[in-house]
Amino acid sequence: xxxxxxxxxxxxxxxxxxxxxxxxxxxxxxxxxxxxxxxxxxxxxxxxxxxxxxxxxxxxxxxxxxxxxxxxxxxxxxxxxxxxxxxxxxxxxxxxxxxxxxxxxxxxxxxxxxxxxxxxxxxxxxxxxxxxxxxxxxxxxxxxxxxxxxxxxxxxxxxxxxxxxxxxxxxxxxxxxxxxxxxxxxxxxxxxxxxxxxxxxxxxxxxxxxxxxxxxxxxxxxxxxxxxxxxxxxxxxxxxxxxxxxxxxxxxxxxxxxxxxxxxxxxxxxxxxxxxxxxx
Amino acid sequence: xxxxxxxxxxxxxxxxxxxxxxxxxxxxxxxxxxxxxxxxxxxxxxxxxxxxxxxxxxxxxxxxxxxxxxxxxxxxxxxxxxxxxxxxxxxxxxxxxxxxxxxxxxxxxxxxxxxxxxxxxxxxxxxxxxxxxxxxxxxxxxxxxxxxxxxxxxxxxxxxxxxxxxxxxxxxxxxxxxxxxxxxxxxxxxxxxxxxxxxxxxxxxxxxxxxxxxxxxxxxxxxxxxx
Numbered sequence: 001x002x003x004x005x006x007x008x009x010x011x012x013x014x015x016x017x018x019x020x021x022x023x024x025x026x027x028x029x030x031x032x033x034x035x036x037x038x039x040x041x042x043x044x045x046x047x048x049x050x051x052x053x054x055x056x057x058x059x060x061x062x063x064x065x066x067x068x069x070x071x072x073x074x075x076x077x078x079x080x081x082x083x084x085x086x087x088x089x090x091x092x093x094x095x096x097x098x099x100x101x102x103x104x105x106x107x108x109x110x111x112x113x114x115x116x117x118x119x120x121x122x123x124x125x126x127x128x129x130x131x132x133x134x135x136x137x138x139x140x141x142x143x144x145x146x147x148x149x150x151x152x153x154x155x156x157x158x159x160x161x162x163x164x165x166x167x168x169x170x171x172x173x174x175x176x177x178x179x180x181x182x183x184x185x186x187x188x189x190x191x192x193x194x195x196x197x198x199x200x201x202x203x204x205x206x207x208x209x210x211x212x213x214x215x216x217x218x219x220x221x222x223x224x225x226x227x228x229x230x231x232x233x234x235x236x237x238x239x240x241x242x243x244x245x246x247x248x249x250x251x252x253x254x255x256x257x258x259x260x261x262x263x264x265x266x267x268x269x270x271x272x273x274x275x276x277x278x279x280x
Numbered sequence: 281x282x283x284x285x286x287x288x289x290x291x292x293x294x295x296x297x298x299x300x301x302x303x304x305x306x307x308x309x310x311x312x313x314x315x316x317x318x319x320x321x322x323x324x325x326x327x328x329x330x331x332x333x334x335x336x337x338x339x340x341x342x343x344x345x346x347x348x349x350x351x352x353x354x355x356x357x358x359x360x361x362x363x364x365x366x367x368x369x370x371x372x373x374x375x376x377x378x379x380x381x382x383x384x385x386x387x388x389x390x391x392x393x394x395x396x397x398x399x400x401x402x403x404x405x406x407x408x409x410x411x412x413x414x415x416x417x418x419x420x421x422x423x424x425x426x427x428x429x430x431x432x433x434x435x436x437x438x439x440x441x442x443x444x445x446x447x448x449x450x451x452x453x454x455x456x457x458x459x460x461x462x463x464x465x466x467x468x469x470x471x472x473x474x475x476x477x478x479x480x481x482x483x484x485x486x487x488x489x490x491x492x493x494x495x496x497x498x499x500x501x502x503x504x505x506x507x
Contacts, residue, residue, distance in 0.1 A: 167364075
């Protein structure tokens with residue numbers, strides 16, 4: 001088995017997949033706590049459906065690098081969804097449901113009408129569940145992913161204290177002169193970037209899992225914001241690595257294997273907490 | 281010069297006024313209690329003074345060294361995240377965010393300030409404890425320390441004792457009193473008229489009839505009347 005792993009790891013496309021996969025997992029875990037506690041998790045879910053619709057359009061247009069279309073569309077939707085969350089006339093969650101299901105339906109419809117490849121259901125399945133698309137990344141996409149994940153990490157690092165403040169108590173932050181709206185916008189845009197990147201790794205239906213599971217698991221174990229953030233990043237990277245290696249060896253789909261690893265890590269953390277309580 | 285002057289304010293949401301023609305001013309060292317029934321516009325007034333919403337009409341002016349955004353604010357307990365993973369130190373330090381200006385991280389002076397305020401509020405012992413695991417009274421002290429990190433001049437407290445048991449309530453009032461004696465101006469929204477009259481130097485009553493004046497004027501006009 002070790003020999004087989006060594007063989008696979010010597011292929012450059014496998015090495016690229018592992019580097020990109022680990023970076024994407026790291027980025028997506030950083031904003032998990034914020035997403036969960038600001039009740040933004042539904043925005044993440046809605047955006048992933050929008051990204052699917054955009055991906056379908058990009059496929060029809062035969063763009064060489066579909067991220068160039070998917071990324072701006074998802075970012076604009078993130079900003080719109082954030083605005084509509086405060087709109088009282090159409091309730092925020094209803095607006096998100098409408099946009100996300102709408103994008104899903106229109107995306108599939110367009111794919112059906114204009115499909116260019118012979119294997120329609122295979123294409124759809126790849127976009128929804130990721131399957132092997134991480135292994136077929138072109139060098140340009142790899143560089144884009146690298147650049148974006150470094151940008152996300154730098155943004156998170158520089159604005160760490162602001163993100164904490166805006167997540168913990170938005171009114172207080174605003175009252176002491178922090179531009180909370182600007183930071184909400186920043187958070188939503190970064191989420192959009194993460195979702196577009198993560199589509200390559202786990203597919204659009206499973207992205208929320210990648211963002212939320214590590215954060216929820218870390219929140220069971222740790223008590224400070226900093227240790228929760230670090231723990232969720234470590235967990236997410238380990239699960240992504242384990243999921244990638246297992247899927248390469250066992251031939252299972254990459255996305256669902258990674259998410260299964262995330263679920264296992266979450267359950268393990270719950271178990272650890274239960275055991276701690278019993279011994280105290 | 282007054283620290284805070286409200287001039288002919290009309291307050292409300294989406295063009296619907298809740299409070300009309302409200303004028304009052306707060307001097308350094310005052311202890312003003314804002315009383316009134318639910319829905320009378322106390323919270324709207326607070327949100328407007330804090331700059332969270334705009335007045336429909338009229339103006340709010342800051343003076344005597346107080347800037348906009350220089351108010352320390354203690355929110356109602358129900359508005360605070362319940363399951364947030366953060367230590368007491370992280371929460372208190374976030375009160376220094378206005379001092380960050382364009383720096384990404386807190387300076388040594390900011391951290392020292394947070395330590396001092398934790399000492400002052402008697403919560404240094406659980407600086408590393410998780411905020412969500414503390415009792416209601418302890419949480420209020422943490423949030424008060426955070427508010428003190430944001431200001432030396434004026435604290436705005438939104439029902440600081442609601443939900444606390446009588447002993448802790450008395451401690452909280454004593455703590456606020458001692459801050460006021462050190463020269464911090466206090467603005468406090470309160471449900472409890474009796475303790476408002478006991479603690480405050482000035483009373484602002486909003487609702488059907490608006491009153492603004494010193495505690496003595498209130499007692500002379502209303503006697504022992506209850507809201």
